[in-house]
Amino acid sequence: MEFLSSIVGLIPCFYDHTSKHTVYIRDLKQKLQALRKEMAELNNLYEDVKARVQGAEQRQMMRRKEVGGWICEVEVMVTEVQEILQKGDQEIQKRYLGCCPRNCWSSYKIGKAVSEKLVAVPGQIGKGHFDVVAEMLPRPLVDELPMEETVGSELAYGRICGFLKDPQVGIMGLYGMGGVGKTTLLKKINNDFLPTSSDFDLVIWVEASKTKKIQKVIWNKLQLSRDGWENRSTKEEKAAEILRVLKTKKFVLLLDDIWERLDLLEMGVPHPDAQNKSKIVFTTRSQDVCRQMQAQESIKVECLSSEAAWTLFQKKLKHASLLESYGLREKNVVMHDVIRDMVLWLYGECGKEKNKILVYNDGFRLKEAVEILELKDVRRCIVGSEC
Numbered sequence: 001m002e003f004l005s006s007i008v009g010l011i012p013c014f015y016d017h018t019s020k021h022t023v024y025i026r027d028l029k030q031k032l033q034a035l036r037k038e039m040a041e042l043n044n045l046y047e048d049v050k051a052r053v054q055g056a057e058q059r060q061m062m063r064r065k066e067v068g069g070w071i072c073e074v075e076v077m078v079t080e081v082q083e084i085l086q087k088g089d090q091e092i093q094k095r096y097l098g099c100c101p102r103n104c105w106s107s108y109k110i111g112k113a114v115s116e117k118l119v120a121v122p123g124q125i126g127k128g129h130f131d132v133v134a135e136m137l138p139r140p141l142v143d144e145l146p147m148e149e150t151v152g153s154e155l156a157y158g159r160i161c162g163f164l165k166d167p168q169v170g171i172m173g174l175y176g177m178g179g180v181g182k183t184t185l186l187k188k189i190n191n192d193f194l195p196t197s198s199d200f201d202l203v204i205w206v207e208a209s210k211t212k213k214i215q216k217v218i219w220n221k222l223q224l225s226r227d228g229w230e231n232r233s234t235k236e237e238k239a240a241e242i243l244r245v246l247k248t249k250k251f252v253l254l255l256d257d258i259w260e261r262l263d264l265l266e267m268g269v270p271h272p273d274a275q276n277k278s279k280i281v282f283t284t285r286s287q288d289v290c291r292q293m294q295a296q297e298s299i300k301v302e303c304l305s306s307e308a309a310w311t312l313f314q315k316k317l318k319h320a321s322l323l324e325s326y327g328l329r330e331k332n333v334v335m336h337d338v339i340r341d342m343v344l345w346l347y348g349e350c351g352k353e354k355n356k357i358l359v360y361n362d363g364f365r366l367k368e369a370v371e372i373l374e375l376k377d378v379r380r381c382i383v384g385s386e387c
Helices: 002-014 020-026 028-058 065-097 103-127 154-164 182-191 211-221 226-232 236-248 288-293 305-318 319-330 337-350 376-385
Strands: 061-065 134-136 173-177 202-206 249-259 279-284 298-299
Touching: 028 061, 028 065, 028 103, 028 134, 061 065, 103 211, 154 173, 154 182, 154 279, 154 298, 173 182, 173 288, 182 249, 182 279, 202 211, 211 236, 288 298
Parallel strands: 173 279, 173 298, 202 249, 249 279
Antiparallel strands: 061 134
């Protein structure tokens, strides 16, 4: 029975040599060489495309689906061709050894697979010449802003959140003296849109004190083209384009540090109303500006209470526990490493002319020793008007 099987397997070897079937067997060596050459070209192209994609992704771009599909197809093809080449080399090796294969059908199948890949590989090479391999990622709903921990602003924060949900409130102003935490509070509102799904289409943060840049910031956030900005020579033309886009969106515009009334419609920002349900929230030092901006709600951001200020200071001071222990044990607290931390923090927070703390730096360390009579003097310095 085994003998008959061998005879049957040899039948294709005696098939008419002019037939196309025998070409698969007869020219196997040359075709293997040609396939290796084509695969070398495909691999070079694959490496070039992959490098372009990786470079684009490092620039926060997203590979095009067409390119990603081509890369996957090439990786599958490489595996298939490697297997075919290995079997073809084994077949050639048998011929060199003078062996007649027991089953010529397997030689036919290998030769046919090689011929098919000689057609498929150049086709894959032709598909791999991409003009563009990646596109810019769409900007997120909101850009996260760095901020410090908020202390003592829970009441104002709660009111703001309530007004953001109130359809009757479109414009809201936060006012108060400088340094009371208005900007930090507005940043918290901005970042609150990060972890949750939102009914708003986008959140725009603008440092409003830089008035000339407000329109450009909004333009960029809307991902309008740079050419479009440059081709529109007037402020009115740019405003018309911004208005065209914003009218189709439910947005939140956060304006930090307004010093005077801003004509937002002149910049292309539509007025929030019950129909578009958009919101504008701004910070300012003046309650008058809130009225000029026609804010439906104005929230005064108060100075921290004594206890809240002391809590904030303790969080800033790495030796706060030591400071407490020194204050409780000794009537006189001497400026040393513990108090030095306090001075450095106060210097950074109060700064410039306000800072009257008598220390000096010789380039290496603080050397002046200042005596604070009681712990309450330290507290008064932190939360009182002198700072």
